Structures are given as C-alpha cells and as structure tokens.
Amino acid sequence: MELASTATDERGAYRFPSLPIGTHRLNVEAVGFAEQTDDLEVIVVPGEDTEVDPIELRGLDGEVLGAVTLADRSPGAAGPDEVTITSESVDDRLADPVTATPDERGLFTISGLSAPGRHRLTLTAPGHVSRTIDVELAAGQSLTVPQVSLPGEPGSIAGRVVDSSGRPVDGVAVRILGSGVELEAETDADGRYALAEVPAPDTFVVEFFLTGYERQSTAVRLEAGERRDAVNGTLLGTTAILSGRVLDAEGAGIPSATVTVRGEGWSTVTSSSSSTTAAGQVGTYRLAGVPVPGSYTVTVEADGYSTRSIEVVFVVAAPQTGMDVVLSVDTGAVSGTVSVDGLATGGLDVSLDDGRTSRRVVSATSPAGRYSFTGVRPGSYTLTVEGRGVETRIFAIRVAAGGLVTVDVSTEAAD
Numbered sequence: 001m002e003l004a005s006t007a008t009d010e011r012g013a014y015r016f017p018s019l020p021i022g023t024h025r026l027n028v029e030a031v032g033f034a035e036q037t038d039d040l041e042v043i044v045v046p047g048e049d050t051e052v053d054p055i056e057l058r059g060l061d062g063e064v065l066g067a068v069t070l071a072d073r074s075p076g077a078a079g080p081d082e083v084t085i086t087s088e089s090v091d092d093r094l095a096d097p098v099t100a101t102p103d104e105r106g107l108f109t110i111s112g113l114s115a116p117g118r119h120r121l122t123l124t125a126p127g128h129v130s131r132t133i134d135v136e137l138a139a140g141q142s143l144t145v146p147q148v149s150l151p152g153e154p155g156s157i158a159g160r161v162v163d164s165s166g167r168p169v170d171g172v173a174v175r176i177l178g179s180g181v182e183l184e185a186e187t188d189a190d191g192r193y194a195l196a197e198v199p200a201p202d203t204f205v206v207e208f209f210l211t212g213y214e215r216q217s218t219a220v221r222l223e224a225g226e227r228r229d230a231v232n233g234t235l236l237g238t239t240a241i242l243s244g245r246v247l248d249a250e251g252a253g254i255p256s257a258t259v260t261v262r263g264e265g266w267s268t269v270t271s272s273s274s275s276t277t278a279a280g281q282v283g284t285y286r287l288a289g290v291p292v293p294g295s296y297t298v299t300v301e302a303d304g305y306s307t308r309s310i311e312v313v314f315v316v317a318a319p320q321t322g323m324d325v326v327l328s329v330d331t332g333a334v335s336g337t338v339s340v341d342g343l344a345t346g347g348l349d350v351s352l353d354d355g356r357t358s359r360r361v362v363s364a365t366s367p368a369g370r371y372s373f374t375g376v377r378p379g380s381y382t383l384t385v386e387g388r389g390v391e392t393r394i395f396a397i398r399v400a401a402g403g404l405v406t407v408d409v410s411t412e413a414a415d
Helices: none
Strands: 022-028 036-042 062-070 084-089 098-100 107-113 117-124 131-137 142-144 148-150 155-163 173-177 182-186 192-198 202-209 216-222 233-235 239-247 258-263 266-271 284-291 294-301 308-314 332-340 349-353 358-362 370-376 379-386 393-399 404-406 409-411
Touching: 062 117, 062 131, 084 107, 098 107, 107 117, 117 148, 131 148, 155 202, 155 216, 173 192, 182 192, 202 233, 216 233, 239 294, 258 284, 266 284, 284 294, 332 379, 332 393, 349 370, 358 370, 379 409, 393 404, 393 409
Parallel strands: 062 142, 062 148, 155 233, 332 404, 332 409
Antiparallel strands: 022 036, 062 107, 084 098, 084 117, 117 131, 155 192, 173 182, 173 202, 202 216, 239 284, 258 266, 258 294, 294 308, 332 370, 349 358, 349 379, 379 393
16 A cells, blocks of 8 residues: 655655654656565654665666668668668776668667666778767657768779870879869879769769860779779870981982971971981981871972972871872083094083073083983073183083983184
8 A cells, every 4th residue: 555655855865754653665766667575673762864875777678770881882782781870888897789781771779878867879890980979868868860872981992094106194184083082193204193082973074175175085884892903094296296317319318398287277397307316317307286186288399309298187186197108300511522623622611501591510621521410400500511712512401300311512723
C-alpha cells in the first residue's frame, strides 16, 4: 500500500513527512532510468528528519539513428553496406566501442549506448574520407542525426605534353574541369605536369593549351583515391616550319638564293645561308610561322640559275623538312679562237654586247688566240673582234641557257 509519494528537486533531494515507525519499501522512478526499489527500515523520531543513503539510478541505454550516403555511385565504388560506423563513449573511456553497418538504403541504428552521456560516431568507407559526429544522449533517448555523406578520397592526375614531333612542350597551361571543380597547372621543361588533391570520384575534362598550338582536351574518369599518371597530350601547332637546301646540279649548296613562300593571303621571303652554321650547311633555308592547313608555292631564285617553284601542302603543323630545291644553270658561254691571216693571234680585243651592257676580253697568247665569256645570260649579242693593224670583224650570235656558242674569228692584217 502506498503511504506517500513525492518528487525530487533540482538537486535530486526528496522528503516524506509524517512516516510511521517501521519498515518501508522505497520505489524510485524517473523517465529514461531503470526503476529501483529498496526495503528501508526507517525509525521515525518525532521532530527529527531521518536521512537515507543516496540512491543512484541507472539510465536506460540510448540509441542513435541516421543515414549515410557515398558521394559516388559509379561501378566498383563502395556501397553504403560497406560503411562502418563506430561509436565511442566520450565520458567513459573504458567503455567498449559499439559498431554498426547501414542497410542497403544506407540507414543505420546504433543501440546499447550508455546514457545519459556523450558519444562520438565515426563513419568510414574504403576510398572515402571519414566523418565524425558528436552526440549527447539523454537517458533512454532515441536520437536521429542528420544524413551524412562521405566524399571520396582525392585522387591525382599527371602526365606529359609533347608536340607533333614528340618533343616536350614547356609552359603548356593544363586545366581540369569537373563538377564545380577547376584546377590548373603548367608543364615544366620536360613537358610534365601534376595535379594533386583532385576531388573524386568524378569525370573531368583535361585541357591543354599554349599560344601557337591548337587547344586539345580529353575526358578522364577518376575514382576515389585513384592516381592517374599518364594523362598525356600531343599539341598540334597552328603554324608550321618549312626547311631545306638550295642546290646546284652537282649537289653543292647555292648561297644567298631568294626563297619566297606564297599562299592564300600570306607570303614571306628568306635567303639561303652563305656559310655553314649550326642551323645547317651552305644553301640551307628555314621558314617558320607558316599557317596551317594550307597550300603554298615555294619559289627559289639565284643569280646565274633558272628560277624554280615547288608546291607544298600542310595538313597539320608538323615540320616539313628536307624540301630541297635543285636549280639549273641559267647562263651560257661564248668562246673561240682569233686568227689573223690564218695564224692564231693573241692581244686582240674581243667584246660581247647585248645593247645594254658590254663585256671585253683580250685574246690569249697561250694558247694563242683563245678567248671566252662565261656566265652569259640567254639572249642576242654582238661579238666584235678588233685591234691595231687588223680588220674589225662583227658577228651576231644568240646564247641559250646552259649552252656554249663557239665563234672562231678569222681576220686579216689591214693595209
């Protein structure tokens, strides 16, 4: 039979007035705590309070409910059922940790947690960044925490950038674009780059660009914690290089030849080298900055040689080397022997005139009477032989490119 009831104050103290002498059963109840009943022999003395020993209530175990998701859902990535959740008591370091795993929907419940008390929940999954949650449980409380998302461990992307000839390209800007992510790097002297701490998993577009080259891009799938070290690029230039040599028929280099390259809306001029240098031998020419794609006419001119043109087509910005041009001789020669009264005679003036310029030689004494003109441009000429004491002789001749005109002149002594 219940004799009396009361409630504890804020300090946990309680009081029963006017209890009769005898043995009483004390029943203590509180929300979230285990009910406790003690038989007490209480001696009541009129006018005095009787104190009993403190009663310690044991709180009912609490539980934490929640949901966990992974930042990725790509093939091979860890699913929620591979997440491990560990709860450790903050107040009682001797308490054993409690672990749980979520179901296929990512929902989890951690029961049997001491309460009231503070607990730290740690959520882990392979290839993902761990997360911790601190909670405070009242006795017997069932606490629902907000949903937790575990991001993937960052990965890395690295590689090398070369040009169309396989040479490394320095200073290439490298940019990767993902879901709300933009990272940048630059290639070194060996054409290499590296981007660390790349958020993953995600699919990225990796771009390579440098002035003078066409922009290149490639798609890369990066899983959580993955290291991709061969995301390479090959840049095609927006301009090309044309080089070769100007040669004569015997294969010797022709110096100071004029090389003109013409295309639609673009032209440039250079000269073949007159000496052997690090850039090449005599007759070497090199033209950079040729726009591509495009078709071009390369015209080569040199004094004493016929002009020649070749066609060159650029599809991509790869160097066009070995574009040698062989020029044929563009001049002729005139030679012969001068005789006076049938005898080969030296010391006579021989001139060659085309109406604009005149060249003069003297017939040789050995071999007697011989004369010659070389490097004569094609055309019509007047050949004149004269001298003191001899009759003047005049001849009309025509010289062809690469040809030799032989004119033997016979004159007589003047009276």
